[in-house]
Amino acid sequence: MSLRDKTCIVGIGTTPFFRRGGSGTRTEIDLMCEATLNAVADAGLSVDDIDGFSFYHNGFDAGRLSSVLGIPELRWSSVVSGGGGGSQGAIANAAAAVAAGYADVVLCVKALKATGPGGRRIGRPRLRDQREPAGGPDLDFNYPFGLMSPGQSFAMMARRHMHQYGTTTRQFGEVAVTTRLHASRNPAALHRTPITLADHDASRVIADPLRLLDFCLETEGGTALIVTSAERARSLRQTPVHIRAAAQGGSGAWGQGIYTHQMPGDEYTSSGHRPLAARLYSAAGLGPEDIDVAEMYDHFSPLVIMQLEDYGFCAVGEGGPFVEDGGTRWDTGRLPVNTHGGNLSEVYLLGFTHTIEAVRQLRGTSTSQVQDAEVALVTSGPGVNPTSALILRR
């Protein structure tokens, strides 16, 4: 059985975006509710229509959110296990729940506070509660030697990619510059001042070879999307955006990733999306040549380069030249990427902003609209397990 085009994203909503600390006394549930109200209004629905929740990255207390929103009868709720790679998987689970008849209108919602009440900085090393006497291999083998943060770990993968394929930090810079160009055209983006390769090169090194402008932002806000059946979508306010296909996966057996550094051979210079890309294209009945625009999770600029390779937009090792040639620009690129300004420049809220931008592209309402965009690829955090991706279709 295939879910191809059986469900749609019919509503999108966000809060305003805030720099670190800027959301003030708002709690995560405040941000979730605000984004939700915007998403249901966008869809032409009311909160009363929601009967399912789809979460990722630790989830949230479904009963509490339901109570605060005043939902009459919640029928389904689920979380994609794992961390920030689960955003598109949460959309995928919503689609499966609607298709299964477990729920009719599923809210996919995520808020993030970087600091302040209830906030938690992403990327700060922390001892993870595994309810085990010993932690994972990262705690046993990496932390004691100072290898603790995502930035440090991705730096090693980036360096390896440079060594293996001749990728340059200037190419990482190209990702940052193009993404900022797109952000400069998006009034909602937090960082809108265009940057140059020289700015990138002058920004301070955080984890060699990664510089400040290779890192995603530390920001705050809420995001929400509404998933329902294609049938119901037809009578709603917006042009329906079909969930063509979805896939979840990770580095091989998922036991490998940036926290373990055990990946064999060229898997270490992959974003971890390769096995999942094959399944995604197969489920969609489409290939890289069919993708009009890609919103790719960009927590670190080199990972965009790796994803371009893993999704077959260029050969392995050719991602650097691809971006250097302007291949990802919204107007002239072969494959426009992160047309909203991504995690690097718009806002970093762990994934749904990419889905929301893909929906805008397919509705024709992006601030950097790709002409006649019909098919979009959206990816979740690479290098973590699980990660996930969607193909959406107008």
Added chain:
Amino acid sequence: MSLRDKTCIVGIGTTPFFRRGGSGTRTEIDLMCEATLNAVADAGLSVDDIDGFSFYHNGFDAGRLSSVLGIPELRWSSVVSGGGGGSQGAIANAAAAVAAGYADVVLCVKALKATGPGGRRIGRPRLRDQREPAGGPDLDFNYPFGLMSPGQSFAMMARRHMHQYGTTTRQFGEVAVTTRLHASRNPAALHRTPITLADHDASRVIADPLRLLDFCLETEGGTALIVTSAERARSLRQTPVHIRAAAQGGSGAWGQGIYTHQMPGDEYTSSGHRPLAARLYSAAGLGPEDIDVAEMYDHFSPLVIMQLEDYGFCAVGEGGPFVEDGGTRWDTGRLPVNTHGGNLSEVYLLGFTHTIEAVRQLRGTSTSQVQDAEVALVTSGPGVNPTSALILRR
């Protein structure tokens, strides 16, 4: 779209069951792996066939479990949000994932340690991490006044049921006595010595009106089930047990439950399964008269009485007389309930042991076999949000 009978439970496995502390130095992941190996062997599959994980109650690190089991490619993983009421929801999510084509063979797995390395007593009051400045209403309004544990909360609901419907503690005792009778026939059960109503009445009061023998056990062990498509099930070792229908839900809008005590009117004397029961029967195209055997989550004996009412096996308020008349006995009862000995006497592992017993009944291999059992109801923890339930069919 309906999932009716499209997927099957094809393998079941457990570890030995242990009293509190009895699993010694085994960790939760040890227990999960042991149960998994038994489940795949039961199914006639190998660990290599698993490509999905379905969790509930906090879940588990999918990457780590995948790595330890040596799974070649994990394709999907998900957690039912919330607590112990999610067990059957985890089976439901597995079914939806298989139907959606996200995975072919999903492992539903849960281990519990009551103490020792990594163990955590269920039911012990704790401050819950809500990543919010204030906690939930339970923290604000109940805990300061000493209303902290599930036993205390359910005691209030039980007392209300007595007040409203004339239910007696002797009827609670009937649940305990019948369940122990079933456990006495199950070599795997931890408490096998039959008890009498006098034993129940002589057991100490823990949270008035609940006595020791009204409480579930505090025990340890692992449980695993394998879900795959009905098509694939046909070529496997065991008689396939079809997932006829599944539902998730809770007390009204899920914001209510034992931790808030806000339920209006007769919802307070309900198990919280009522709205979900209606959807479950509708999805199954079956009614209470079609159920041959029910495995009902019995963390506290009065909740079995409430579930009998909520699932329509008797009128509301008639659950007490139903059990008093021997209605739940495996051999002569109108509706055999908890034929393995349940959480009260076999083992308390948060839910999958009930599903496993339902599978045994439909395979014809229970130690208290209900003759010609064709349809089974399995429920998850009542009074918590979400809760969930399945109807299984031979």
